[in-house]
Amino acid sequence: MPPLHQLHVFNALHSSPRARLESSAQLGEGLAVALWNNRDDTRDYQAPSHHTLSCYIADGTGTYRRQRPADKGAPGKLCIMPAGHESNWVIDGSIRLAHLYISEERFALGCLRLLDREPRQMQLHEAIFIDAPQQALRFRQLIDLGWDEPGERLLASSLAHAIVDHAVLGQVGLRQGLRLKGGLAPHQRRQLTDYIEAHLDQPLALADLAQRCNLSEYHFARMFRESFGLPPHQYLLARRLELACRLLRQGDLPLGQVALLCGFASASHFSNRFRQALGATPGAYRAAFA
Structure with missing residues (x-):
């Protein structure tokens, strides 16, 4: 924003x-x-x-x-x-x-x-x-x-x-009268979202996602944005942060474990990304909803 x-x-x-x-x-x-x-x-x-x-x-x-x-x-x-x-x-x-x-x-x-x-x-x-x-x-x-x-x-x-x-x-x-051009096929989009949700705790490179659609990285990134309304890395980060928020609200897992379950390389990386997106640390977020 x-x-x-x-x-x-x-x-x-x-x-x-x-x-x-x-x-x-x-x-x-x-x-x-x-x-x-x-x-x-x-x-x-x-x-x-x-x-x-x-x-x-x-x-x-x-x-x-x-x-x-x-x-x-x-x-x-x-x-x-x-x-x-x-x-x-x-x-x-x-x-x-x-x-x-x-x-x-x-x-x-x-x-x-x-x-x-x-x-x-x-x-x-x-x-x-x-x-x-x-x-x-x-x-x-x-x-x-x-x-x-x-x-x-x-x-x-x-x-x-x-x-x-x-x-x-x-x-x-x-939208009325819309004729879609470009973008991913519906089955590709659904396959991607299911795959991403099932592998949020693992490293997901652009090349891996593009390969699942049999596309070059360049064409995949462009078509992903057409279909999803935002770039792959931004979508992936949003999904990881939403999972993190859910885990922080619902339980008392150590922050390091939450970071790993959400696919962040370390607790510090998780904390930095979380603070950039939500304006507070994961610990502060958990305390606010306690």
Whole structure:
């Protein structure tokens, strides 16, 4: 995930003299969050490169899209703004809202893990002012956490993942009229994911994965990215870190053993990679969920 000031929706709000940023945080793994206040404003979002889930925390009853003035917001309402969308907003009165920013790579991982579909086949449906009480509750829990405190930021990351998973399962559908070109065949993709999951504790070189598809490393890497939405090494790291998080939450295995079970060469290598992705050490992550 790029720095917050490089995210289109964040920057569009931050550039307004009427909007006030209460707090924000990078949650790691392609997720970032921000809490805003705004009043009597207009904002335009033009083709952002990231997805945004928005939850109205308070007020917002005078907020509407310029093209649909009859539809108004309210506390607890959710809006879904996919990457590449365009929208123009009018804020008549005051509003307090939370934003969850999601990278295309994090969305791709959700499509693969939860739907077993190629990310390029799927799209996040744009929606405004939907009722989703469970999602709204998660957003309220999210903003109650202290994002500057490492342990609470980890809990916030877990809530953010739950929000994204819910959106992928409920608001994602097939792209209409899509004709796929290139990429791996469905049976190759499925074979690869099964193989990777079964061998996360072992060294997995690009050459080994390419050989399973009878492709050169160059063509395999290109076709993998077409089908998976991210490069092989990034996908593999994400799967290893997800397994590590599960092991850390569910048991008390020594960190060295967790590292080996997840395919990291050493505990120090595991700790460095984990901290880069989640902003905390494995030990701190385990303590936060204890």
